Amino acid sequence: MTLKDVAERAGVSIKTVSNVVRGVPQVSESTRTRVMRAVSELGYRPNPSARRLRTGRSGLIALAVPDLATPYFAELAHHVGAEASAHGFTVLIEETLGDAKEELRLATGVGASLLDGVILSPLRVSPADLAPVADEFPLVLLGERSYEHDHVVADHVLIDNVAAARDVTAHLAALGRTRIGAIGVDQPQSATSRQRLEGFQQALHGAGLTYDPRLAARVKEFDRRDGLLAMRGLLSLPAEVRPDAVFCFSDMLAVGAQHALYEAGLNVPGDVAVAGVDGSEEALYSTPSLTSVVPDKAAIASLAVKCLAARIRSREPLPFEEYLAPHWLEVRESTDGVRRRLSP
Amino acid sequence: MTLKDVAERAGVSIKTVSNVVRGVPQVSESTRTRVMRAVSELGYRPNPSARRLRTGRSGLIALAVPDLATPYFAELAHHVGAEASAHGFTVLIEETLGDAKEELRLATGVGASLLDGVILSPLRVSPADLAPVADEFPLVLLGERSYEHDHVVADHVLIDNVAAARDVTAHLAALGRTRIGAIGVDQPQSATSRQRLEGFQQALHGAGLTYDPRLAARVKEFDRRDGLLAMRGLLSLPAEVRPDAVFCFSDMLAVGAQHALYEAGLNVPGDVAVAGVDGSEEALYSTPSLTSVVPDKAAIASLAVKCLAARIRSREPLPFEEYLAPHWLEVRESTDGVRRRLSP
DNA sequence: CCGATCGGTTCCAACGTTGTAACCGCCCTG
DNA sequence: CAGGGCGGTTACAACGTTGGAACCGATCGG
Numbered sequence: 191m192t193l194k195d196v197a198e199r200a201g202v203s204i205k206t207v208s209n210v211v212r213g214v215p216q217v218s219e220s221t222r223t224r225v226m227r228a229v230s231e232l233g234y235r236p237n238p239s240a241r242r243l244r245t246g247r248s249g250l251i252a253l254a255v256p257d258l259a260t261p262y263f264a265e266l267a268h269h270v271g272a273e274a275s276a277h278g279f280t281v282l283i284e285e286t287l288g289d290a291k292e293e294l295r296l297a298t299g300v301g302a303s304l305l306d307g308v309i310l311s312p313l314r315v316s317p318a319d320l321a322p323v324a325d326e327f328p329l330v331l332l333g334e335r336s337y338e339h340d341h342v343v344a345d346h347v348l349i350d351n352v353a354a355a356r357d358v359t360a361h362l363a364a365l366g367r368t369r370i371g372a373i374g375v376d377q378p379q380s381a382t383s384r385q386r387l388e389g390f391q392q393a394l395h396g397a398g399l400t401y402d403p404r405l406a407a408r409v410k411e412f413d414r415r416d417g418l419l420a421m422r423g424l425l426s427l428p429a430e431v432r433p434d435a436v437f438c439f440s441d442m443l444a445v446g447a448q449h450a451l452y453e454a455g456l457n458v459p460g461d462v463a464v465a466g467v468d469g470s471e472e473a474l475y476s477t478p479s480l481t482s483v484v485p486d487k488a489a490i491a492s493l494a495v496k497c498l499a500a501r502i503r504s505r506e507p508l509p510f511e512e513y514l515a516p517h518w519l520e521v522r523e524s525t526d527g528v529r530r531r532l533s534p
Numbered sequence: 535m536t537l538k539d540v541a542e543r544a545g546v547s548i549k550t551v552s553n554v555v556r557g558v559p560q561v562s563e564s565t566r567t568r569v570m571r572a573v574s575e576l577g578y579r580p581n582p583s584a585r586r587l588r589t590g591r592s593g594l595i596a597l598a599v600p601d602l603a604t605p606y607f608a609e610l611a612h613h614v615g616a617e618a619s620a621h622g623f624t625v626l627i628e629e630t631l632g633d634a635k636e637e638l639r640l641a642t643g644v645g646a647s648l649l650d651g652v653i654l655s656p657l658r659v660s661p662a663d664l665a666p667v668a669d670e671f672p673l674v675l676l677g678e679r680s681y682e683h684d685h686v687v688a689d690h691v692l693i694d695n696v697a698a699a700r701d702v703t704a705h706l707a708a709l710g711r712t713r714i715g716a717i718g719v720d721q722p723q724s725a726t727s728r729q730r731l732e733g734f735q736q737a738l739h740g741a742g743l744t745y746d747p748r749l750a751a752r753v754k755e756f757d758r759r760d761g762l763l764a765m766r767g768l769l770s771l772p773a774e775v776r777p778d779a780v781f782c783f784s785d786m787l788a789v790g791a792q793h794a795l796y797e798a799g800l801n802v803p804g805d806v807a808v809a810g811v812d813g814s815e816e817a818l819y820s821t822p823s824l825t826s827v828v829p830d831k832a833a834i835a836s837l838a839v840k841c842l843a844a845r846i847r848s849r850e851p852l853p854f855e856e857y858l859a860p861h862w863l864e865v866r867e868s869t870d871g872v873r874r875r876l877s878p
Numbered sequence: 879c880c881g882a883t884c885g886g887t888t889c890c891a892a893c894g895t896t897g898t899a900a901c902c903g904c905c906c907t908g
Numbered sequence: 909c910a911g912g913g914c915g916g917t918t919a920c921a922a923c924g925t926t927g928g929a930a931c932c933g934a935t936c937g938g
Contacts, residue, residue: 239586240894282626584924
């Protein structure tokens with residue numbers, strides 16, 4: 191099932207068939223229809239490997255995320271897939287498991303010789319590692335600002351994490367909470383974590399509250415388990431220190447925290463208000479439903495794919511850009527306590 | 535960065551380098567080390583497209599699932615990735631969105647000329663469509679028994695859905711529940727849904743209960759939204775008909791159902807016990823934690839990859855097999871009401 | 879000491895595709 | 909009517925890799 195077979199059947203040369211299937215204009219209408227018929231009769235499909243070998247293009251891009259079982263990444267993958275197929279790309283999804291080697295391998299290994307480009311959500315890999323790669327291979331980073339000595343080393347798309355954290359923390363303060371904790375501080379080497387802590391502190395100051403390091407819970411991962419453990423830790427503090435609200439740096443952390451409160455027999459938000467980040471569907475269906483900062487995932491996906499496509503198309507090196515996607519705060523029961531009926 | 539570059543640097547022929555990187559034994563130790571050094575100095579990586587073009591093998595397999603935002607599939611993807619890399623394969627994950635055309639395209643299009651094989655979790659595509667594909671392309675199906683006139687048309691890996699449904703329903707009956715509902719009936723063309731209904735009915739009979747069709751709620755998708763709507767529907771039944779337990783055919787349905795009960799101010803499991811299927815982490819962290827049938831996802835992944843690898847290796851057509859993976863019932867608060875402390 | 883054997887290496891062709899350049903009628907222009 | 913231009917088509921080479929055959933020097937049996 192190759193161009194040769196189609197060519198024989200249509201009675202033309204291989205190259206003419208190639209011209210037809212690629213849609214180049216210099217083909218007469220009569221030959222075009224004849225070739226098209228042969229194509230569909232034989233069920234011909236172009237061979238991506240051969241195409242890639244000859245042109246250097248495969249029409250394939252990869253989305254590499256740390257962990258697919260994280261709803262945020264799964265939902266993002268969904269959007270990236272939709273956006274990419276609108277641009278004529280096929281998306282392959284890879285799970286890096288937060289392994290720096292794996293993250294890098296994607297860009298250099300499989301990437302360089304099979305894929306046209308990579309959208310990478312880095313967790314461990316450092317800007318310095320990525321700098322040489324991004325120079326010669328289309329690469330877009332998600333969710334982390336990646337500077338090397340103060341200059342950008344790759345395109346990246348992200349939300350304003352500082353503002354997002356500020357917004358949600360200010361919301362908690364506006365509800366009258368005075369001992370606001372944070373869960374998700376100091377995740378190893380995570381710029382996202384640092385930025386959210388920054389916004390958290392800004393909002394505390396803005397509300398006239400002081401930052402109490404005892405209420406800033408460290409985690410290793412942004413997952414449910416670490417949220418549960420961190421919240422248990424906060425609950426074991428002396429009563430006068432214990433938080434009356436927590437801002438969790440991810441929805442999974444928040445879900446874990448909520449469960450810890452449930453185990454302890456505490457009321458949400460009566461005793462402790464809980465808020466997260468990610469806008470995952472899981473947060474919406476949680477009981478009580480969970481206040482969350484919702485990043486515009488469709489916008490993130492769209493910006494990332496557009497940017498990657500531009501870089502793939504242009505042979506010249508383009509200047510690296512930073513794109514900010516919108517986000518908004520979705521207030522739900524876990525902070526304001528107002529019972530709602532979901533309207534799906 | 536090709537074999538040629540490495541060959542020049544090492545002072546040998548291209549073919550010898552090829553022999554070294556593929557690990558064929560007939561290479562002297564001295565040349566091998568010399569070539570290896572050149573390889574690492576230049577950072578050479580084989581070109582999968584060229585390799586695939588020449589050999590017909592790419593070392594790539596795809597896992598195609600309907601929806602990555604479904605925790606079950608995301609967690610499964612995780613396991614498949616691990617198992618495949620142990621077999622030397624790279625996994626590409628594709629989202630079919632339950633579109634039959636897309637499901638088929640994977641096997642015939644990208645599949646046939648880029649991938650060595652596909653693990654497909656079909657949602658809409660019918661056995662008849664897949665039969666011609668499976669004959670000439672390594673294909674393993676997950677989660678659905680696919681018969682065509684009573685004979686198997688492809689390998690498949692699944693749990694015993696009838697037994698799983700029977701187990702969990704029997705558990706609800708053993709708790710003394712007499713009006714047990716089912717959510718997830720009649721999902722269009724879903725064999726899984728039929729099998730779970732079958733097991734549900736078997737267990738009812740076994741417990742001396744009668745099957746009341748009013749308590750069997752239809753859904754279009756196995757998602758949270760449909761679970762919520764279905765449960766609202768069951769709650770709107772006349773009081774004497776209303777269920778005192780529901781078996782949901784997926785954890786997402788169960789989470790949605792739980793939220794509907796929460797909205798209605800009902801207690802779980804006091805007023806209504808809830809159980810699901812999938813063993814997702816979300817179910818564990820739900821409040822109250824959700825009783826679920828846990829399919830052994832690692833076993834499913836392992837069986838699927840092993841089976842696919844065998845089929846890829848063998849040039850001869852192998853007989854199609856059916857593999858059953860273990861499952862077990864994990865009883866949690868949403869049915870027995872016993873408060874637990876998670877021990878992660 | 880000659881021919882066979884063998885480990886190690888090289889040469890050649892081919893996988894399916896596309897870019898470049900050449901080609902071939904044909905119509906138009908001078 | 910010769911020369912130029914042009915739309916449509918084709919021949920050829922090349923992308924990076926590997927299977928198979930050929931090759932080569934050295935060891936070995938007779």
